[in-house]
Amino acid sequence: MTALLVMVLTPLLGGLVLALVRPLALAGWFNLAVSLITLGSAAWLAWEVAAAGVIASTYFRVDAFNVYLVVLTAFVGVTTSIFSRPYMRHVCASGKISAVSMRIYHSMYQAFMLTMLVALTTDNLGVLWVAIEGATLATVLLVSLYRTPEAVEAAWKYFILCGVGIALALFGTVLTYFAAQHVIADPGAGLTWSVLYERAYELNPTVMRIAFVFLLVGYGTKVGLVPMHQWLPDAHSEGPTPMSAVLSGLLLNVALYAVVRLKMLVDGSLAGTTTPHLAGALLMGFGLVSFMVAGLFLHRQRDIKRMFSYSSIEHMGLMTFAFGLGGPLATFGALLHMLVHSLTKSAIFVTVGHATHIAGTQAIERIRGLIRTQPAVGWALLFGVVAIAGFPPFGVFTSEFLLLTATMQTQPWFTLALVSGLAIAFAGLFRQLHPMVYGAAPEGQQPVSANMLPVVIHLGLVLWLGLSIPDFLVIWLNRATELIAGAPVL
């Protein structure tokens, strides 16, 4: 319990203090220190959960499913703040943003971490909503940080679309509460996930069915599911790069986490009706469409960050599809995919940040010859894209292989769509990547000072996960699978 409190209070206090810290160098280090303390307490929490199974109080509940996402969130928070410190100093030195903006940036960085951790650990569906809406509010000013017309437009789009989406999710939450009131006597417990889950079979299926549609559209907007994805490429491409890394690596995961938790409730409620797999079918549909559409859109991107944000949509679609498919194997694969996708994608965004500093632009056609100018960045980008495209020996291959196997077991025809989607995405990524990495470098292109440590750590972990998944992680994910799918995979 203490670990949980420390973990939630650290970014809260850190965010408040960072709003006041003026010296830029100090703020960067302080941001890193706060993230490190958060990671430490997250690891401590994971230790406690591993021993106790579940830690629960009135408003919080940490089990195998969310604790691994908590650790992942805190971890990516640390590595991104390692990257962000010199990167944002470079941005600030180039005169793109003011000192006040930098204070907003650091403060909101921690506020975002706070909302992510609260959303993951809370047991209350209402608080979950508040935290996910809070994440939008914390990041929307960061998207418009550069104040260019494009950035302001992206931020406005992000604000409005996610605001609308999340409002629909609140309507779904109200309907869930409405259904709960007919079942659970204590009105204060009507939004508590664990209480609802125990009695899910009693919840009125008609109400829950309507509620789930609203919840899926609402939180699905934040996952970036097509056709509610419009905000995502804009917000990712116009915001500062560390923000793209945490949005892609963390926010999308947390939104998907919310969808999966709610699916568990709805599945319980609909179990006795004529359409027991309605929630799963909806997830599969949305997931597959996102997966295919994003893969096609990869081909026509001209902005490097936009391209990788479409790749995020593609992968979120794949995970959504897998969670919709259900069953232990698909669930295990999806959980693993969440992990490896976060690590790989944030590594890619960090590398892309350096690449855009080298080339001085985000336009793909003007980023050329990275390997010649700065081999570290070039190779990192190459390996990152190889990993995200699902090549062995990286971890993404393992999870995608598991997902394909699971699909073949239960819905063989969908395998065809998945394989062709993966091929389309692969082609889209590589045709853009090749000239960027190998092409002739423009005259006078200079290397920049780049801290590749986060990239090396992330890609190293992804490689390790591809070669052999450590035992403790297997046990961990297996427990989460048992929780979600009802049966362990091993």
Add this chain to the structure above:
Amino acid sequence: MTQLPLLQQFVLLLAALALFLSFVLLAQARLVAAIHAFAWQGVLVAAVTLVVALAGNAHHLYFSAGLTLLLKGLLIPWMLHRLVRRLELSRHTELLRHPALVIMAAVLLVIFSYWLVEPMVAQGLAFTRNIVAVSLAVVLIGLLMMVFRQQAVAQVLGFMSMENGLFLAAVSATAGMPLVVELGVAFDVLVAMVLFGVFFFQIRASIDSLNVDRLNRLTEVEITPNAPLPKGGVNTPTATGASK
């Protein structure tokens, strides 16, 4: 229809008035008048909360009614009013492009809401069904408003009236959410309002107008990164000069 107790009928009346105000908001061309309509809608939602509190003897709802009145009836309209004055938009009017069509769409949304909650009638009371349908209609009309109005302040009004619909649903269908959640939602709405204010100035600084239809640099059809104009007749920036 079954006979309803007097207080419930009163709640329905207030909710229906809130729905009516949604229509007013949708079609009101003058910005200041639209803000007033929004304030009255907030007051109505607060009144519904109060009546439900009286009827059900639920003490925490008194607090919630006060909160709604303060936030939706007074604070947010006041903030919007102040922003509009500082942005010198007090006399701004914005004509809807197809008013009759938009109103018809809103009517269809009301019918759709009733149709959607129809299956609930099997187990719910007539009272509940009505109120869920009305609040869903308020939410959806807010959404419609955000789609059809091009002016940033009007879009924010649509957003806030969606929130009103959500509050209405929470109060009347479920006798109020738990206090923590209600406070959290109120906090989020307030922060959102402050941020909207910040954005009004950022948008005006970047496109010299609050007509967000002109925010059209980021599309999937651009040819080169520097090409400012999207192709196609959908968002031709000159044709949509609905603002003055």
